[in-house]
Amino acid sequence: MLNEDVVKKLKNVPNNTNTEIEKVNTNIETAKTELNTKIDQLIAGGSNVASTQTITIDDWVEDAESGFKATVTHSLLTQRIVVNIIDATTKENVVTNFKIIDDNSIEIRSEVKVELNVYVINGNAETHFINATVDDNRVSEMTTYSSKKIHEEISKVAEQLAGINSNIISTVNNNLIPM
Template sequence: MAIDKSYYTIITDVGKAKIANASVTGNKVGFVKIQLGDGGGSEYTPTESQTALKNVVWEGNIGNTTTDETAPNCIILESLIPSSVGGFMIREIGYLDDENNLIAISKYKECYKPSIEQGAVVDMKVKTVLIVSNVNNIELKIDPTIIFATLKDIQDLETKIGTVNTKIDTTKTELTSNIETAKTELNTKIDQLIAGGSNVAYTQRVAIDDWVEDAESGFKATVTHSLLTQRIVVNIIDATTKENIVPNFKIVDDNSIEIRSEVKVELNVYVINGNAETHFINATVDDNRVSEMTTYSSKKIEDRLVNIEEKVNGGLSNIATSVNELITYC
């Protein structure tokens, strides 16, 4: 099918001169105004020597002046004819610069632009493509108050909005989950901190097999505790001799320390929370939290009960002896 070339756009002699002169002066040609004309009542063939339309029926500002991404030498002029104007035929279109010079003129396929009074509300978009020798001589501009959107543009935008909304929903879900996880972890730490007996001290037996070679000090072993702090007091007791050993350790993080020794030996390592109040330490009875030297550890309580039992048994024995002696005397 042959292309209909009955309707076209030409650059006027004034327009050619201005565009050519822009290369010398550096003053770019700016397309500012658009004029619609009815051709004086019929179609005609525009000429390059024209300096004005035959009969202007409407004038407004050009919306956007851009380049064609697929054709570098093409300038695209877009304008919106508002629904508030109409009641005329369109057969010619003129493009003017900021000095009201007619730069380009189009032979437009005859159409009627209705008015609101005639019962039709129509926004009309006019798009013209100009081929120029040097696009750099043309001033490109976009009017932010005029928006052009095809159905595909709107559909693409809706798709992008849907994608963004999905990402937002996903991010909100992940954020909510992360917040809840952080809250749970924080509450757990708070519970541990305020529950004196459960976050006061920790005891761990370091067995022979727990030691690993260390180039600096012979051997090292890791003690993992639940005190959630690096402010700690460490006491180390030889599990066999029960003698106190001078602590040689390094704090790794809030939950672990690394102890060092020149030889492999079984040790009882007692880690005490330096933030805990003294009465919490004295009150606990959990041997996994405190040492045997703690005032009220279960070991101390057991020893005390045995002592009381011995005294009671001794008292009962004395009473029995006294009763027997009384019976014998009687």
């Protein structure tokens, strides 16, 4: 009975199994090559954080939908971007539409032909912030200020002021009221 089951299952195996395996292997190799290319581009790009391009009057192409359009290319290798557009003549910020085409280009749209400076900033760029906090758990370190250390310093200043005040009062009293 076992042999009959095996024979039935073998009859159901497609004849072109080797061809299918080769197709899968080819797809895997293609995907690996694409990923390695993307990794190489990212490594070569290093710290690509921004790109600048000027759109001149001649760069604009007529567009039936929005008047005119121009393509801006950058080497940031991402679609997570921030775009800032400045009128080259007036130096004012321009609010205009743009469309992300791919990882390296965007399309700017405008109703009129105007010279623009386009700044494309990588939204994936690493940013560092300096945080200033009071840490009550780290009292002993000289570079860290805890609320306890702050209160101690204020108390010392208050004691010094009280001592100075009493010296001033006794000096004034001694000078005004001879003994």
